[in-house]
Amino acid sequence: xxxxxxxxxxxxxxxxxxxxxxxxxxxLVLWIARPNMLNLNIMGIFVRQIVPLGILVLxxxxxxxxxxxxxxxxGVILLINYIISSGVFPGASMAFFIVLALAIGLAVxxxxxxxxxxxxxxxxxxxxxxxIVLVGLVQYLSSGKPPGDVxxxxxxxxxxxxxPAPTPVIFWVAxxxxxxLFLSRTVFGRFVTSVGENVQAAHFSGVPVARTVVLAxxxxxxxxxxxxxxxxxxIAVGSxxxxxxxxxxxxxxxxxxxxxxxxxxGGVWGPFFGVLSFALLFVVMTTFGIDxxxxxxxxxxxxxxxxxxxxxRQRSG
Amino acid sequence: xxxxxxxLTGARGSRQGMWMLPLLIALAIALWLSLETAQFLNGExxxxxxxxxxxxxxxxxxxxxxxxxxxxxxSVGSMISFxxxxxxxxxxxxxxxxxxxxxAALVGFSNGFIITRFNVHPIIAxxxxxxxxxxxxxxxxxxxxxxxxxxxxxxxxxxxxxxxMPVFWGIFTLAVAWKLLYGLRFGLHLFAIGGGVASGVEDxxxxxxxxxxxxxxxxxxxxxxxxxxxxxxxxxRIVSGDPNVGLLFELDAITAVAIGGTQLSGGIGSLHxxxxxxLVMALLANGMNLTNVSPFIQTTIKGAILLLVxxxxxxxxxxx
Numbered sequence: 001x002x003x004x005x006x007x008x009x010x011x012x013x014x015x016x017x018x019x020x021x022x023x024x025x026x027x028l029v030l031w032i033a034r035p036n037m038l039n040l041n042i043m044g045i046f047v048r049q050i051v052p053l054g055i056l057v058l059x060x061x062x063x064x065x066x067x068x069x070x071x072x073x074x075g076v077i078l079l080i081n082y083i084i085s086s087g088v089f090p091g092a093s094m095a096f097f098i099v100l101a102l103a104i105g106l107a108v109x110x111x112x113x114x115x116x117x118x119x120x121x122x123x124x125x126x127x128x129x130x131x132i133v134l135v136g137l138v139q140y141l142s143s144g145k146p147p148g149d150v151x152x153x154x155x156x157x158x159x160x161x162x163x164p165a166p167t168p169v170i171f172w173v174a175x176x177x178x179x180x181l182f183l184s185r186t187v188f189g190r191f192v193t194s195v196g197e198n199v200q201a202a203h204f205s206g207v208p209v210a211r212t213v214v215l216a217x218x219x220x221x222x223x224x225x226x227x228x229x230x231x232x233x234x235i236a237v238g239s240x241x242x243x244x245x246x247x248x249x250x251x252x253x254x255x256x257x258x259x260x261x262x263x264x265x266g267g268v269w270g271p272f273f274g275v276l277s278f279a280l281l282f283v284v285m286t287t288f289g290i291d292x293x294x295x296x297x298x299x300x301x302x303x304x305x306x307x308x309x310x311x312x313r314q315r316s317g
Numbered sequence: 318x319x320x321x322x323x324x325l326t327g328a329r330g331s332r333q334g335m336w337m338l339p340l341l342i343a344l345a346i347a348l349w350l351s352l353e354t355a356q357f358l359n360g361e362x363x364x365x366x367x368x369x370x371x372x373x374x375x376x377x378x379x380x381x382x383x384x385x386x387x388x389x390x391x392s393v394g395s396m397i398s399f400x401x402x403x404x405x406x407x408x409x410x411x412x413x414x415x416x417x418x419x420x421a422a423l424v425g426f427s428n429g430f431i432i433t434r435f436n437v438h439p440i441i442a443x444x445x446x447x448x449x450x451x452x453x454x455x456x457x458x459x460x461x462x463x464x465x466x467x468x469x470x471x472x473x474x475x476x477x478x479x480x481x482m483p484v485f486w487g488i489f490t491l492a493v494a495w496k497l498l499y500g501l502r503f504g505l506h507l508f509a510i511g512g513g514v515a516s517g518v519e520d521x522x523x524x525x526x527x528x529x530x531x532x533x534x535x536x537x538x539x540x541x542x543x544x545x546x547x548x549x550x551x552x553x554r555i556v557s558g559d560p561n562v563g564l565l566f567e568l569d570a571i572t573a574v575a576i577g578g579t580q581l582s583g584g585i586g587s588l589h590x591x592x593x594x595x596l597v598m599a600l601l602a603n604g605m606n607l608t609n610v611s612p613f614i615q616t617t618i619k620g621a622i623l624l625l626v627x628x629x630x631x632x633x634x635x636x637x
Contacts, residue, residue: 132565137617251444261637300450303444
């Protein structure tokens with residue numbers, strides 16, 4: 001196997017994030033099995049459903065590039081959904097909710113960042129614990145029952161279209177492009193890369209490691225806040241279960257897209273296609289009648305295989 | 318004064334970690350509960366404490382082996398649910414019980430193998446195992462139901478010479494763990510591997526001639542088998558298979574291990590500390606139930622405790 005991995009063509013192919021292959025294979029499967037599904041309208045609806053995940057992934061890839069992880073997104077999304085749908089702020093304007101959601105996301109992200117970057121606590125444990133603290137809090141506040149309805153303005157915006165494509169999808173592409181530019185053009189983007197490559201080397205080269213990690217987590221929190229708004233708009237009601245499986249899906253999509261802890265060669269578009277792969281995967285699984293347990297197994301296997309893919313390559317190269 | 322505080326927090330360079338302080342905390346909680354509520358010192362409640370605490374004690378002891386070498390096993394919660402589902406499949410006990418342990422050993426082996434041979438981070442490897450196992454469990458048993466073999470039920474509920482069975486489970490668990498950790502070279506090697514990982518020299522133990530990969534795989538196998546043992550115990554208590562019984566159990570186990578003075582970065586910790594940590598968690602849960610704290614807030618409090626405990630531990634490595 002080592003010889004096969006050393007082959008230059010193989011090496012070149014292994015450099016492409018697995019997301020692109022998976023996406024192509026799934027597209028092919030769908031094209032063979034259900035050719036009539038592949039039209040712009042139907043695909044637009046499926047892709048629109050996955051936009052919250054897509055935005056969450058933008059934050060996830062940022063923290064994973066600085067060798068951290070954020071699993072608290074589920075709790076934050078639940079909290080924001082609860083605040084918007086339960087009517088704790090009666091008659092509040094949409095702008096108020098948006099500012100509040102972003103502020104909550106930023107605050108939780110900043111807290112995660114301080115714990116991971118300054119206190120140097122294990123990121124998995126901190127963010128998992130923050131997540132369950134928030135989930136428990138929301139379930140307590142709502143006594144385990146779904147709260148109320150979401151103000152209709154959210155759904156109204158969510159359902160609009162710009163030309164052939166749904167607005168949320170355009171929004172997602174725009175935010176992804178902005179992050180891509182941000183990471184490739186700014187000093188902060190370079191800091192992220194250098195911290196991911198080697199923390200010690202970055203420290204001795206004068207990169208503010210702790211500050212970079214804190215900022216990455218804070219930005220990730222901002223993306224969680226945006227994802228929560230889109231998710232809330234998409235389901236249009238309050239829920240005590242919404243978004244709980246999103247963080248783990250985000251990790252899976254990010255790894256699939258070629259961003260593994262500290263290694264960012266997949267850029268922003270690798271994970272973008274990772275998310276699209278998951279959108280397609282769910283379509284394919286639904287058309288073949290595979291339900292929730294099968295999806296759990298598929299998620300686990302995808303994380304595992306993608307991680308093994310990078311583990312082997314890292315050792316051989 | 319300094320001597321006392323040093324005694325409490327564990328001497329500098331001690332391999333045991335700080336375990337006396339948690340013991341005091343446990344006693345303080347017990348004292349508070351006996352003063353605050355009338356039911357705590359009630360004989361029935363005290364008798365119930367042991368079976369309530371036992372699954373957590375067993376799981377935490379297993380988790381400790383993995384944490385000592387600087388790893389983490391997030392799949393134990395799913396392993397517990399999976400075990401109850403397998404036991405409730407229906408079939409003779411002499412097939413099911415060995416099958417559970419064989420399956421657990423396989424899961425542990427695959428965790429360890431993926432981590433050591435494919436260079437995958439333990440958290441990622443066990444996180445994916447958690448999801449795969451959960452999926453399989455939901456296929457086997459979508460909702461709770463089925464019946465477990467009678468021998469499992471009587472092994473949990475019965476008593477010998479007036480001593481309830483869970484006590485024997487505890488003695489068995491501690492005896493096995495004690496032998497593994499302090500009675501064999503394996504235990505010493507765990508501390509060596511974990512100590513290297515904690516100081517940022519991943520292959521320190523390897524360079525001293527310790528077969529690190531084999532020992533790491535063995536630790537994950539042990540962790541999964543202890544989780545299966547806890548699963549059998551829980552199956553005996555709830556008398557059926559339940560796909561959600563182990564939900565978030567891994568976090569409770571990690572919290573218990575961390576409270577007991579075991580460093581999550583590896584290399585420092587002790588068996589008695591872990592048991593004390595699990596007892597602290599069990600007393601806390603018992604107390605919150607007695608004082609009618611909402612189960613949702615209990616989740617929040619447990620999460621906050623985990624956050625606090627890990628924030629108090631310092632480590633060199635940053636990130637995961």
